Amino acid sequence: MIQLRLEKGRGETIVKTAKRLLTSLVIITLFLSLFPKTNFADDFLNLEGESAILIEAETGKILFQKYPDLMLPPASMTKMMTEYLVLEAVAQGKISWEQTTSISEFVYTISQFRELSNVPLRKDEQYTVKELYEAMAIYSANAATIALTELIAGSETNFVKMMNDKAAEMNLPDYKFVNSTGLNNSDLLGQHPQGTDANEENMLSARSLALLAYNLIKDYPEVLDTASIPFKIFREGTSDAIHMPNWNYMLPGLSQEYAGIDGLKTGMTDLAKNCFTGTAVRDGMRLISVVMKSPTRTSRFTDTKKIMDYGFSNFTIKELYGADYQIENASLLDVVKGKEKTVEIKSTDALKIVMKIGEEEFYKPVYYLNEELFTEDNELTAPINKGDKIGYMTAEYSGKESFGFITEAGEKLERVDVVTTADVEKAGWFTLMLRGIGEFFSNIWANIAQSISNLFA
The missing domain is CATH 2.60.410.10 (D-Ala-D-Ala carboxypeptidase, C-terminal domain)
Incomplete structure (x- = not known):
């Protein structure tokens, strides 16, 4: 590409300055290469989480970051990828919201562990894709999540391959998916996906999670219709009815309410500590934040508030020209x-x-x-x-x-x-010939004038 700049007529100065800058850049690059890229952060917000990032959701411009490339467990923020693949399968007509599915023995067993986030499921019942998806997106129900993966891919093992393939397609910089839920594999009763370790846990960076959320909202904005529901009853009106409060306490009416928040996904395991991918919109600008490894359930939200406040108070979308x-x-x-x-x-x-x-x-x-x-x-x-x-x-x-x-x-x-701004027709051969002759003699006279000038210089 040809680049035209405002600073016309300053070519020599620009070249000399560029050479000095290039030399300095090489020295700085060599120095920085001695350290991992995640070792620098200006955490003026004093966050409690170990890693964080804030982006604008339309362009993906990064507004704040704290060690954004640390590979950490995302816990149930993993489910954003599962949500993406479910929404994709619906959009492609492979499954439908009203389609029903039965529950495998493994999913049934996992669903009975209430110490994990779950809605109990029955082996002799059929569940719609929509109600399983809502249980996953609102209440972070793990067995419901696995049930969806088995429906779409035949097994969670196959689904995990889809997750990693989609991560590569999205160009996520740092990721490793070993299951669909974000649980530690040790919680899966020895039936963790094939090819993964019995004690493994998914690993992603805050940068990768922000990019995942960016793609999820961009490609399937309807994800926020469910993510923004603060409370729902699973199988309402039946003997299996279960209250599903949203773990995102920043939604309207909940304890950490924040104006404009309408998503997206929390997470918590022993290794991951407390995590949250949030998104909020104000005055036409949507932000996406990621907080990882924050010490408490509350601190992940106070960290998010600090980041969001910083973004909305200091940035805007402005028409410059x-x-x-x-x-x-x-x-x-x-x-x-x-x-x-x-x-x-x-x-x-x-x-x-x-x-x-x-x-x-x-x-x-x-x-x-x-x-x-x-x-x-x-x-x-x-x-x-x-x-x-x-x-x-x-x-x-x-x-x-x-x-x-x-x-x-x-x-x-x-x-x-x-x-x-205008049409320019091609000149005829006669015009081009006359123009060429004129330029020829013009150049001759210019050279003669220059030679005479040099004689008296």
């Missing part, structure tokens, strides 16, 4: 073989950026143009049609704090197309 924007001194391009020798370019749409409040001065508009459309002399070739896309415009940030995006695709959402 309107539609049809033209960067000064960079929006007129040379054209070869055209009736006109130049053409203007502009942005198509308004450019909106997720940014820290008050940091407008640190953003500058920049064009990135498709170099394949240009000659070696950086000219477009006629004919050109009005509205031809020739690149994109974005805003470069020169401030101090930028954590990037949770996914490469997210960065592309903070771009707008750049197009030509």
